[in-house]
Amino acid sequence: MKPKSPKLIINKLVLVGRSKSYYVNFEIGINIIHGDSDTGKSSILNLIDYLLGSKKIYMYDEIEQHGKYAMLEVSLNDKVYTIKRDIFEPKENIEVYSTNIENINKVFPLEYSPDYDREGPAGYFSDFLLSSLNIPIIKVKQAPSKDNSPMVRLSFRDLFKYSYFNQDDVGSREILDRKNHTLVVKNKETFKFIHNVLDTQITELQNMIGEKNREIKELINKYKVISSFLLETKLSTEESLHAKKEELDGKINYLENEKNILTDKMKSDNEEMEELRIVVLEIEKRINKLLSKKSHKEAQLEQNLRLRKEYQIDINKIQTSLKVKNSISMQYNQIVECPLCNSKMETVEIKKHFVEHNEDILKKEVSSIKNRSKDLSKLIDELRDELLQIENKLLKEREQLNKAKSILDTKAEKFISPFITQRDLIISELSSFKEQVGKIEYFLKIRVQLGALKQKEELLKKQVSELQSKLDILKEQTPSIEETLNDLGAYLKEFLEYTPIKSAYGIRLSEKTFLPIVRERDYTDLTSGGLRTLVSLGYIISLLKNSLLKETNFPSLIMVDTVGKYLGKTKKNKDDIDESKENKKEGLDDPKKYINIYNYLQEFSSEFINIGNEHQIILVDNDFPEELEKNFSQYVVKRFSTEGKEGYEIGFINNATLNEI
Incomplete structure (x- = not known):
């Protein structure tokens, strides 16, 4: 008998824009999205996460400029639903249609509240997802060790933390909210719940x-x-x-x-209708002016979005300078550890590369830029409102144009009497039939x-x-927590040996944190970012594998952003990659390790699909080695290139120009 773990499958993502819609179709098994930076790869996963109840969405400029709302067609335990959500109003209710995207006009939607702050007409969105996946809706103790601890809801979002690792999670020491004690406690209770312990x-x-x-x-x-x-x-x-x-x-x-x-x-060219024709021409002129004004406002919106982004870059640079200045004393020569690569440096050498600035002046400059950025955000909102007003005016003008043309047609009919009665009868019948x-x-x-x-x-x-x-x-x-941790540790060891890593011993899951241990060292103590990347990947893959083999509350979906973080990918570019000594010591600059990740996933996924255990793995990465490009092309659902390479889109928003991307 196949395990009865819940099954969440993404069928289709649609971003509806002002001028067109943008689609991504997904399949059972492996789905790969790759391409250049700043082309919207991560935004695809962010949109999926948002449509599955995340509180906010991180949008790159083109989505903010062109998008309106998003829809996600999902299969929840084999029942198809379409989720629709406004991308600019995260507090608004989420609409759910019990059908695929193509047929949403044939059913009434249910409206759910996106969070537990208030209840929507149909209830809470998290409860809808849990109920549809047949996952119990429960409360857990905020402090399990205390008998009088208050109870808190366990939401779908709590579970989904274990299904989606964004680019900040992969290889991070702070994975799964490690710095937030309250969330760490809740995450551990979530882990137990996922595995029925x-x-x-x-x-x-x-x-x-x-x-x-x-x-x-x-x-x-x-x-x-x-x-x-x-x-x-x-x-x-x-x-x-x-x-x-x-x-x-x-x-x-x-x-x-x-x-x-x-x-x-019916042809007519009577002088009595000339005045009406002039009215039609005037309306068309107004429409053209509005279209020109709309184009101008859109250009302004784009420019201001770019400027706001540049302001943020300037702020980040100054704040980085302040952090470096505060972290490293320049008065005395001393040995310090680099915050980026953990290597040792002498401050007297560092001082040669830095120009000291007045800290107060830098802070005032940050404050000034933030104020300008805030004013710019207000201007962007005003431009967006003006665009909406222009679109409303265009709608009204077009309605007037249609009415004027209709009147023109009606007047024309009066001069063609043999057809008037017959045409009126047809229109009357048409109106009656359409009403029916x-x-x-x-x-x-x-x-x-x-x-x-x-x-x-x-x-x-x-x-x-x-x-x-x-x-x-x-x-x-x-099942006991010990048995569960042992099984997950075995799956993790299998993955790390396949990759392989050096010295693959002491691999298990911690009974204290439920996070990986490698070489008898806690995950957070691993000094190599590349090694942490492999371990975090192995961890999320192990959770999926366990759900396909046993009864769990883990949805059959994992999403990973930037699979190759800290890893070498192509031999020809390895000299261009600034890797830490620890990564080099681990041999993680070897492209074969990166390729082995995909080979493992292919074997893993094929094995379970062949026995009827459907699941989904969605992966995002930047540059893609030629070997993978050739051998894994059947799994690629989107690929982007800012250079406009043949067979590639320039970005998720594919009607933007190369310069815009």
């Missing part, structure tokens, strides 16, 4: 089964009430509504064709909603059955 797990499962049974009863009652109402109102069945709509669509197409034939025959189609489409949505209630009832019954099986297993053979 939380002390209260059996009780929580029983509570969840009871809650889902109550929800089933409510759905049955709701279904009966709505069915009874539809029966009393004699609303047609879904099949008959579709048949009626198909019949009406055929009549509409026929009448539209007849109307077009008549329109072609509109009503049918609304009734179909109601029928679909009723069917969705039945589907949800069946889904809940299936979930209850799965939860009961899980409960029975937990009662019979509750």
Whole structure:
């Protein structure tokens, strides 16, 4: 029997923009996004994370300039949903459609609150995700060692920390909030919950089964009430509504064709209509002026976004100078450790490369630039509002233009009397048929909603059955934290030996932190950034592997940003990479290690897919070795080049110019 760990699969990401939409399609198994820096690779993962409930999104300038809202088509335990969210208003409700992206106009959406600060019309988004994945919704102790500790919700976001490592997480000593004691405690409880070793797990499962049974009863009652109402109102069945709509669509197409034939025959050039033609021309002129103004405002918005980015770069440079000045005393010669590479340096040598500045002047300059940046942000918001106003004016002008042209057509008909009566009759019939189609489409949505209630009832019954099986297993053979850590440590060791690393001994997971130990040293004590990169990759891959082999609460998805962080990739460029002594000592400048990561993942993924254990691995990286480019092309879903290389897009926002990227 296959493990019943939850299954979260990303099908499609769509960013809807002002002039076009931007798509990324994903597949089961490995998905690779690679290319040059600043092309929007990381933004794709950020958007997915945001659409799965993250509080904010980190957008590069082109998304901020061109984007409006985003949609994510996901499969949650084989049920397809589309999630829609405004990218500029993270506090707004998140819309969820129980269908794929192409059919969202055929169903009513449910609105969920993005956080637990307030409840949305349909509840909380985190609860929706957990419930759809059949993961118990529980509370855990804020301080597990204290009997009177307050309880806090365990959200989907807590679980997803173990599924998504962004570019700041990979190889970082501060992985999984290591500096925040409160979050570290909660993360450990989350880890236990993921692997079904939380002390209260059996009780929580029983509570969840009871809650889902109550929800089933409510759905049955709701279904009966709505069915009874539809029966009393004699609303047609879904099949008959579709048949009626198909019949009406055929009549509409026929009448539209007849109307077009008549329109072609009706030609008029009467002097009485000249004044109306002038009105039409004036409206068109106003529209052209608005379009020109819109283009100008968009250019201003782009320039200001660039300037704000330059301000931030200046701030970072000055603040870095201040940090260096404060960290390194220039008065006396002493041996200090480099904050970047851990090598030893003499301050007398460092002083040769630095010009000392007045600290107060630098701080005032930072404050001044921040004020200018703040003013610029206000201006950017004003420009965005002005663009919205221009678009609204364009909409109204176009409506007026359509009305004026319609009146012009009507007046023209008066001079072609043989066709007037016939055309009016067609238009009247068309209007009647279209009105009927509109009503049918609304009734179909109601029928679909009723069917969705039945589907949800069946889904809940299936979930209850799965939860009961899980409960029975937990009662019979509750896994221990020691067994779980041993298994995960074995998977991590397998990965590190495959890569391989030097001296692959003393590899396990800490019983205290649940983080890796390598060569009997805690993960945070590993001095090589490259080694930490490999260990963090092995850690997240081990979590996925464990979920595919056992009953867990870990979604079958991992996302990793910048796989090759600190690692050598290509022999021809290795001399250009400024690596630390520790990385060189570990032999991590060898491109084979980087290639072996992908070879391991390919073997790992293929093995589980072949036995029916579906999962998803989404990887982002910068430059890609030729060997991987050739052998892993079937897994590449997006590749970007700022140079406009053939077969590459210039960026995620692919209608921008090369200079914009």
